[in-house]
Amino acid sequence: MAMKFEKKADGSYVLDVTGYVCPHPQLYTKSALSKMRPGDKLVLIFDNPSSGESIASMFDKTGDEILQRERLNGAFVWTIQKA
Amino acid sequence: MEDKAKRNQIWAFVLVGFFLAVSIGSYALNELYIYLVAYLWFGFIYGMCLQYGRFCFSSAFRDLFAVGTPRMIVGIMIAMVLFGLTASFATATGMGTFHGAPSGIHSVIAGLVFGIGMVFSGGCASGSLYKTGEGNGAAALVILSISVTQAAFVDIGGWLDRLVPYSWHASALSKGLPEAITPGQGWIDQYLAGHVWNQPVLSFSSLLGFENESAAGVFLANFFLGVVLPASLLLWVVYFVWYRKGFLRKRLRDGAAPGFRAEISGFWTMTMASRRTAIAGLFLGIACGLHMFVMRGLRIKFDIENAGSILIAIGQDFGLSVRGTVFDPGYWYVTTQEAQWVGWVFNKLGWDNMHNIYFGLNNGIPNPLFNPADWMSVALIGGAAVMALLHDEFKFKRPTAELAAWAIIGGFLMGVGSRLGLGCNIGAFFVRVANGDPSGWLFGMGMVPGAYIGVRFFSWWTERKMAKQMAFANELQL
Numbered sequence: 150m151a152m153k154f155e156k157k158a159d160g161s162y163v164l165d166v167t168g169y170v171c172p173h174p175q176l177y178t179k180s181a182l183s184k185m186r187p188g189d190k191l192v193l194i195f196d197n198p199s200s201g202e203s204i205a206s207m208f209d210k211t212g213d214e215i216l217q218r219e220r221l222n223g224a225f226v227w228t229i230q231k232a
Numbered sequence: 233m234e235d236k237a238k239r240n241q242i243w244a245f246v247l248v249g250f251f252l253a254v255s256i257g258s259y260a261l262n263e264l265y266i267y268l269v270a271y272l273w274f275g276f277i278y279g280m281c282l283q284y285g286r287f288c289f290s291s292a293f294r295d296l297f298a299v300g301t302p303r304m305i306v307g308i309m310i311a312m313v314l315f316g317l318t319a320s321f322a323t324a325t326g327m328g329t330f331h332g333a334p335s336g337i338h339s340v341i342a343g344l345v346f347g348i349g350m351v352f353s354g355g356c357a358s359g360s361l362y363k364t365g366e367g368n369g370a371a372a373l374v375i376l377s378i379s380v381t382q383a384a385f386v387d388i389g390g391w392l393d394r395l396v397p398y399s400w401h402a403s404a405l406s407k408g409l410p411e412a413i414t415p416g417q418g419w420i421d422q423y424l425a426g427h428v429w430n431q432p433v434l435s436f437s438s439l440l441g442f443e444n445e446s447a448a449g450v451f452l453a454n455f456f457l458g459v460v461l462p463a464s465l466l467l468w469v470v471y472f473v474w475y476r477k478g479f480l481r482k483r484l485r486d487g488a489a490p491g492f493r494a495e496i497s498g499f500w501t502m503t504m505a506s507r508r509t510a511i512a513g514l515f516l517g518i519a520c521g522l523h524m525f526v527m528r529g530l531r532i533k534f535d536i537e538n539a540g541s542i543l544i545a546i547g548q549d550f551g552l553s554v555r556g557t558v559f560d561p562g563y564w565y566v567t568t569q570e571a572q573w574v575g576w577v578f579n580k581l582g583w584d585n586m587h588n589i590y591f592g593l594n595n596g597i598p599n600p601l602f603n604p605a606d607w608m609s610v611a612l613i614g615g616a617a618v619m620a621l622l623h624d625e626f627k628f629k630r631p632t633a634e635l636a637a638w639a640i641i642g643g644f645l646m647g648v649g650s651r652l653g654l655g656c657n658i659g660a661f662f663v664r665v666a667n668g669d670p671s672g673w674l675f676g677m678g679m680v681p682g683a684y685i686g687v688r689f690f691s692w693w694t695e696r697k698m699a700k701q702m703a704f705a706n707e708l709q710l
Binding site: 220 | 286288290291294295298299300301302303304351355359363366368370371474475478482505506508509620624625627631632635687691694695697698701702
């Protein structure tokens with residue numbers, strides 16, 4: 150499945166990197182967040198467990214916050230707020 | 233959801249049951265199989281630890297450059313120090329199984345090629361094995377690519393021979409190898425016998441003038457100076473370059489004062505930032521050292537030096553080297569057994585590949601069903617699968633064409649790098665560093681710029697695809 154980055158509403162985005170392995174999910178997440186404004190929300194959908202560990206670790210540094218973590222059909226669905 | 237969790241648990245039990253049945257059944261056939269069974273269960277433990285900690289050497293360097301996260305380099309250094317300690321005990325008590333490798337610029341070049349490959353493929357050699365256990369098709373393709381590349385690379389001559397310097401050719405011929413081996417043909421043969429074997433085999437212990445198995449040599453030189461000191465220095469560099477600024481900023485915001493205590497606190501917070509990775513590193517380090525003790529103990533029990541004797545005794549003597557040996561490292565290793573199984577397939581298809589040094593003189597191409605190191609790799613995949621199933625993280629994923637292409641290219645580069653460096657991120661880096669062999673650090677010094685090149689490429693690739701995606705979305709809105 151190809152990567153999808155969409156604006157759903159003002160300040161609300163979705164990044165779907167299902168099927169991608171390292172390092173793509175973390176690089177796409179970093180890139181997507183760089184295109185958003187502080188306070189904007191991103192729903193990130195991925196299914197590569199090790200990417201989750203790296204992305205969470207990345208937020209320790211950037212200050213972005215994971216508001217919600219869910220599991221859906223084997224995928225991870227995280228709602229992230231940009232710092 | 234509950235049904236799925238239950239189904240996953242059943243599959244996890246089935247897998248454990250399969251490995252238990254193989255262990256008990258083979259032992260019932262012949263007690264010598266316990267040697268292969270030992271490899272199997274250590275492989276299983278490695279797989280569980282790797283999956284639990286998302287332990288991938290590729291991400292250690294890659295994620296530092298790509299997204300600035302130090303969690304994996306921390307995990308690897310923890311594992312390295314603990315493995316170094318247990319391996320030192322093994323060596324000091326005469327129970328070590330480690331053999332040093334020649335040190336030289338070839339290790340750095342090999343690490344560079346391998347480093348680019350591991351970023352392209354999305355995981356190192358061991359990472360690709362555990363991710364295969366998670367059901368990841370791209371990772372399985374990486375393994376296939378590494379395996380085929382190595383099996384072909386070690387036997388290819390022809391036009392590649394023209395690239396061999398005459399000094400290597402002459403030096404290779406002068407080594408007096410058995411008649412069945414042709415060191416004057418094939419690029420890798422001439423590279424090995426004509427160049428690599430001429431480089432010194434060093435240890436921090438020998439560099440400082442200690443006896444190799446003396447307590448001072450093992451603990452002070454190999455362990456403290458060769459592992460603890462450089463690993464600590466590396467972690468402090470990572471802390472100062474990638475972690476300190478963010479940590480102190482957060483601390484200041486919370487009203488805490490900077491100072492020496494803040495620095496120590498920051499270093500500790502970085503170390504424990506990913507508990508999963510740190511815990512996995514701890515268990516991996518101990519298991520790796522224990523593995524050496526167990527294999528050496530079994531060699532003493534059966535009065536053997538190599539598993540070739542066991543294969544002969546159980547009637548599996550096809551594909552032994554001219555010396556009657558097979559690949560039997562006595563510790564964790566990944567890439568050679570991958571080359572062997574494809575080498576065996578090539579041989580069965582009619583490729584005469586037993587005259588080269590890699591297969592013919594050293595490692596052999598035994599039937600994969602009876603190859604001790606293959607039992608370790610298969611069980612590693614199994615252990616990772618069990619862990620993934622128990623945490624609801626197992627999912628069959630077919631690679632897209634894009635990921636398949638990266639997997640094949642990355643696997644190819646890792647295959648070439650492995651053979652140039654006589655091992656991968658495990659055999660040429662992790663195991664060697666932990667055992668006080670400077671060639672391990674040389675391989676690591678190559679992996680760092682290799683990972684950087686890979687990350688720069690993928691950062692460009694990602695931005696390009698994001699720009700395309702956004703342009704497409706804008707077009708739709710118009």
